[in-house]
Amino acid sequence: MKSRRTFIAKTAGMTLAISIQPAVLFAQIPNDSLEVLVRAYVGDATMREARVKLDVAPLVDNGNSVPVEITVDSPMTANDHVIGIALFNEKNPQHNVAEFTLSPRAGRARVTTRIRLSSTQKLVAVAKMNDGRCFTHTVEVLVTLAACIEE
Protein backbone atom coordinates (compact mmCIF):
# COMPACT_ATOMS: atom_id res chain seq x y z
CA MET A 1 0.00 0.00 0.00
CA LYS A 2 2.73 2.39 0.99
CA SER A 3 4.84 1.66 -2.05
CA ARG A 4 1.83 2.15 -4.32
CA ARG A 5 1.26 5.61 -2.83
CA THR A 6 4.84 6.66 -3.24
CA PHE A 7 4.74 5.31 -6.81
CA ILE A 8 1.69 7.43 -7.62
CA ALA A 9 3.21 10.48 -5.99
CA LYS A 10 6.43 10.08 -7.95
CA THR A 11 4.79 9.47 -11.31
CA ALA A 12 2.45 12.39 -10.77
CA GLY A 13 5.49 14.57 -10.19
CA MET A 14 7.11 13.24 -13.32
CA THR A 15 4.12 13.82 -15.59
CA LEU A 16 3.90 17.33 -14.22
CA ALA A 17 7.57 17.88 -15.01
CA ILE A 18 7.10 16.52 -18.53
CA SER A 19 4.01 18.61 -19.20
CA ILE A 20 5.73 21.80 -18.03
CA GLN A 21 8.89 21.30 -20.01
CA PRO A 22 7.51 21.77 -23.56
CA ALA A 23 5.83 25.03 -22.54
CA VAL A 24 9.17 26.31 -21.29
CA LEU A 25 10.88 25.21 -24.52
CA PHE A 26 8.28 26.80 -26.79
CA ALA A 27 8.57 30.09 -24.95
CA GLN A 28 12.03 30.51 -26.43
CA ILE A 29 10.96 29.91 -30.02
CA PRO A 30 10.22 33.25 -31.70
CA ASN A 31 7.06 31.99 -33.38
CA ASP A 32 5.01 32.25 -30.21
CA SER A 33 1.46 33.30 -29.51
CA LEU A 34 0.53 36.94 -29.88
CA GLU A 35 -0.08 37.50 -26.18
CA VAL A 36 3.27 35.99 -25.19
CA LEU A 37 5.14 38.18 -27.69
CA VAL A 38 3.37 41.35 -26.59
CA ARG A 39 4.09 40.45 -22.96
CA ALA A 40 7.76 39.83 -23.78
CA TYR A 41 7.99 43.28 -25.36
CA VAL A 42 6.17 45.09 -22.56
CA GLY A 43 7.78 43.26 -19.64
CA ASP A 44 6.13 43.76 -16.25
CA ALA A 45 4.45 47.06 -17.10
CA THR A 46 0.68 47.31 -17.30
CA MET A 47 -0.74 48.19 -20.68
CA ARG A 48 -3.47 50.74 -21.20
CA GLU A 49 -5.58 51.20 -24.31
CA ALA A 50 -4.78 54.91 -24.82
CA ARG A 51 -2.48 57.44 -26.51
CA VAL A 52 -1.53 55.12 -29.38
CA LYS A 53 -3.34 55.36 -32.69
CA LEU A 54 -2.88 52.59 -35.23
CA ASP A 55 -4.15 53.92 -38.51
CA VAL A 56 -4.94 51.27 -41.12
CA ALA A 57 -7.75 50.87 -43.66
CA PRO A 58 -10.53 48.68 -42.13
CA LEU A 59 -11.01 46.91 -45.46
CA VAL A 60 -7.84 45.84 -47.26
CA ASP A 61 -8.11 44.51 -50.79
CA ASN A 62 -4.47 43.52 -51.24
CA GLY A 63 -2.70 41.96 -48.26
CA ASN A 64 0.70 42.16 -49.95
CA SER A 65 1.14 45.81 -49.17
CA VAL A 66 -0.97 47.45 -46.50
CA PRO A 67 -0.05 50.98 -45.42
CA VAL A 68 -0.09 51.44 -41.65
CA GLU A 69 0.64 54.51 -39.55
CA ILE A 70 1.30 54.44 -35.82
CA THR A 71 1.04 57.72 -33.94
CA VAL A 72 1.71 58.10 -30.23
CA ASP A 73 0.51 61.15 -28.33
CA SER A 74 3.76 62.28 -26.67
CA PRO A 75 5.61 65.61 -26.38
CA MET A 76 8.91 63.81 -27.23
CA THR A 77 10.98 65.81 -24.76
CA ALA A 78 14.01 64.42 -22.94
CA ASN A 79 11.88 63.81 -19.82
CA ASP A 80 8.82 62.40 -21.53
CA HIS A 81 9.23 60.53 -24.78
CA VAL A 82 8.47 57.29 -26.56
CA ILE A 83 11.42 54.90 -26.62
CA GLY A 84 9.86 52.13 -28.66
CA ILE A 85 6.91 51.19 -30.81
CA ALA A 86 6.13 47.61 -31.78
CA LEU A 87 3.58 46.19 -34.17
CA PHE A 88 2.19 42.64 -33.94
CA ASN A 89 -0.32 40.67 -35.97
CA GLU A 90 -2.58 37.81 -35.00
CA LYS A 91 -2.60 35.34 -37.90
CA ASN A 92 0.50 35.69 -40.08
CA PRO A 93 2.96 32.75 -39.77
CA GLN A 94 5.08 35.04 -37.58
CA HIS A 95 3.39 37.42 -35.17
CA ASN A 96 6.08 40.10 -35.11
CA VAL A 97 5.83 42.79 -37.74
CA ALA A 98 8.38 45.37 -36.65
CA GLU A 99 9.92 47.07 -33.63
CA PHE A 100 10.95 50.71 -33.86
CA THR A 101 13.29 52.55 -31.52
CA LEU A 102 12.97 56.31 -31.19
CA SER A 103 14.88 59.09 -29.46
CA PRO A 104 13.71 62.61 -28.49
CA ARG A 105 15.55 63.89 -31.58
CA ALA A 106 12.80 62.33 -33.69
CA GLY A 107 10.51 65.15 -32.51
CA ARG A 108 7.29 63.30 -33.18
CA ALA A 109 6.30 59.72 -32.37
CA ARG A 110 4.92 58.74 -35.73
CA VAL A 111 6.00 55.87 -37.97
CA THR A 112 4.57 54.81 -41.31
CA THR A 113 5.32 51.59 -43.17
CA ARG A 114 3.76 48.97 -45.42
CA ILE A 115 3.04 45.46 -44.18
CA ARG A 116 1.78 42.06 -45.34
CA LEU A 117 -1.38 40.45 -44.00
CA SER A 118 -2.20 36.79 -44.58
CA SER A 119 -5.88 36.99 -43.60
CA THR A 120 -8.59 38.91 -41.81
CA GLN A 121 -7.15 39.50 -38.35
CA LYS A 122 -6.34 41.96 -35.65
CA LEU A 123 -3.26 44.14 -35.37
CA VAL A 124 -1.75 45.30 -32.10
CA ALA A 125 0.46 48.36 -31.72
CA VAL A 126 2.35 48.87 -28.45
CA ALA A 127 4.24 51.99 -27.38
CA LYS A 128 6.79 52.04 -24.61
CA MET A 129 7.55 55.33 -22.83
CA ASN A 130 10.84 56.32 -21.19
CA ASP A 131 9.27 56.08 -17.71
CA GLY A 132 8.19 52.48 -18.33
CA ARG A 133 4.51 53.05 -19.07
CA CYS A 134 3.04 51.12 -21.98
CA PHE A 135 0.12 52.00 -24.21
CA THR A 136 -1.60 49.92 -26.84
CA HIS A 137 -4.16 50.01 -29.62
CA THR A 138 -5.81 47.04 -31.31
CA VAL A 139 -7.48 47.22 -34.72
CA GLU A 140 -9.48 44.63 -36.66
CA VAL A 141 -8.66 44.45 -40.37
CA LEU A 142 -10.68 42.70 -43.06
CA VAL A 143 -8.47 41.32 -45.85
CA THR A 144 -9.99 40.22 -49.16
CA LEU A 145 -6.84 39.18 -51.06
CA ALA A 146 -4.27 37.65 -48.75
CA ALA A 147 -0.49 37.85 -48.95
CA CYS A 148 1.54 34.61 -49.02
CA ILE A 149 -0.40 33.31 -52.05
CA GLU A 150 1.67 31.50 -54.70
CA GLU A 151 2.43 33.73 -57.64
Add this chain to the structure above:
Amino acid sequence: MARALITLPVHIKRGDTIEIRALIAHPMETGYRRSNEGAMLSRNLIRNFDCQFESSGKAAETFFSANLHAAIAANPYLAFSFIAAENGTLIFKWLGDEGFNQTERRTLKIA
Protein backbone atom coordinates in the same frame (compact mmCIF):
# COMPACT_ATOMS: atom_id res chain seq x y z
CA MET B 1 23.61 48.08 -54.70
CA ALA B 2 19.90 48.16 -54.30
CA ARG B 3 18.06 51.27 -55.40
CA ALA B 4 17.19 53.47 -52.45
CA LEU B 5 14.78 56.37 -52.54
CA ILE B 6 15.07 58.92 -49.74
CA THR B 7 12.78 61.93 -49.60
CA LEU B 8 13.39 65.01 -47.48
CA PRO B 9 11.41 68.27 -47.55
CA VAL B 10 12.80 70.79 -50.05
CA HIS B 11 12.73 73.81 -47.72
CA ILE B 12 13.73 73.19 -44.12
CA LYS B 13 13.63 75.87 -41.47
CA ARG B 14 15.69 75.63 -38.30
CA GLY B 15 13.83 73.70 -35.60
CA ASP B 16 11.30 72.19 -38.00
CA THR B 17 10.15 68.64 -37.35
CA ILE B 18 10.62 67.14 -40.77
CA GLU B 19 9.34 63.86 -42.18
CA ILE B 20 11.93 61.55 -43.70
CA ARG B 21 10.78 58.84 -46.06
CA ALA B 22 13.09 55.97 -46.99
CA LEU B 23 12.36 53.18 -49.44
CA ILE B 24 14.74 50.50 -50.66
CA ALA B 25 14.39 47.92 -53.44
CA HIS B 26 14.39 44.48 -51.80
CA PRO B 27 12.22 41.35 -52.28
CA MET B 28 11.74 40.69 -48.50
CA GLU B 29 11.37 36.96 -49.24
CA THR B 30 9.53 35.50 -46.25
CA GLY B 31 10.77 31.90 -46.36
CA TYR B 32 7.16 30.67 -46.37
CA ARG B 33 6.66 30.65 -50.15
CA ARG B 34 7.46 28.05 -52.80
CA SER B 35 8.82 28.60 -56.30
CA ASN B 36 6.94 27.36 -59.40
CA GLU B 37 8.97 24.13 -59.17
CA GLY B 38 7.79 23.56 -55.61
CA ALA B 39 11.10 24.25 -53.90
CA MET B 40 10.98 26.36 -50.75
CA LEU B 41 12.29 29.88 -51.41
CA SER B 42 14.92 30.64 -48.81
CA ARG B 43 14.33 33.53 -46.44
CA ASN B 44 15.91 36.79 -47.51
CA LEU B 45 14.92 39.77 -45.39
CA ILE B 46 16.20 43.16 -44.40
CA ARG B 47 16.47 42.72 -40.65
CA ASN B 48 17.54 46.09 -39.45
CA PHE B 49 17.31 49.74 -40.42
CA ASP B 50 19.08 52.55 -38.68
CA CYS B 51 19.06 56.31 -39.23
CA GLN B 52 21.76 58.55 -37.79
CA PHE B 53 22.46 62.26 -37.79
CA GLU B 54 25.98 63.60 -37.92
CA SER B 55 26.90 67.26 -37.62
CA SER B 56 30.41 68.68 -37.82
CA GLY B 57 32.47 67.96 -34.73
CA LYS B 58 29.92 65.62 -33.16
CA ALA B 59 29.63 61.85 -33.21
CA ALA B 60 26.83 60.37 -35.28
CA GLU B 61 23.70 59.86 -33.19
CA THR B 62 21.00 57.30 -33.93
CA PHE B 63 17.54 58.81 -33.59
CA PHE B 64 15.47 56.12 -35.30
CA SER B 65 15.98 52.41 -35.85
CA ALA B 66 13.78 49.48 -36.76
CA ASN B 67 13.83 45.69 -36.56
CA LEU B 68 11.92 44.29 -39.50
CA HIS B 69 10.31 40.86 -39.86
CA ALA B 70 8.72 38.82 -42.66
CA ALA B 71 5.45 40.75 -42.38
CA ILE B 72 7.02 43.89 -43.85
CA ALA B 73 6.04 44.28 -47.50
CA ALA B 74 8.57 43.98 -50.33
CA ASN B 75 10.61 47.16 -50.93
CA PRO B 76 10.48 48.26 -47.28
CA TYR B 77 9.16 51.78 -46.86
CA LEU B 78 9.60 53.71 -43.63
CA ALA B 79 8.54 57.23 -42.79
CA PHE B 80 9.60 58.88 -39.54
CA SER B 81 10.37 62.30 -38.10
CA PHE B 82 13.39 64.33 -37.14
CA ILE B 83 14.02 67.77 -35.59
CA ALA B 84 16.22 69.72 -37.99
CA ALA B 85 18.19 71.87 -35.57
CA GLU B 86 21.45 72.22 -37.49
CA ASN B 87 23.15 71.42 -40.78
CA GLY B 88 24.64 67.97 -41.10
CA THR B 89 24.42 64.57 -42.71
CA LEU B 90 21.77 61.92 -42.40
CA ILE B 91 23.12 58.37 -42.59
CA PHE B 92 20.74 55.55 -43.52
CA LYS B 93 21.83 51.93 -42.98
CA TRP B 94 20.05 48.75 -43.98
CA LEU B 95 21.28 45.32 -42.86
CA GLY B 96 19.87 41.98 -43.92
CA ASP B 97 20.21 38.32 -44.81
CA GLU B 98 22.71 37.06 -47.38
CA GLY B 99 25.14 39.78 -46.38
CA PHE B 100 22.88 42.66 -47.38
CA ASN B 101 24.46 45.89 -46.21
CA GLN B 102 23.78 49.30 -47.65
CA THR B 103 24.52 52.80 -46.47
CA GLU B 104 23.14 56.00 -47.97
CA ARG B 105 23.98 59.58 -47.02
CA ARG B 106 21.99 62.76 -47.52
CA THR B 107 22.98 66.29 -46.65
CA LEU B 108 20.57 68.14 -44.40
CA LYS B 109 20.66 71.82 -45.28
CA ILE B 110 18.71 74.36 -43.31
CA ALA B 111 17.47 77.29 -45.35
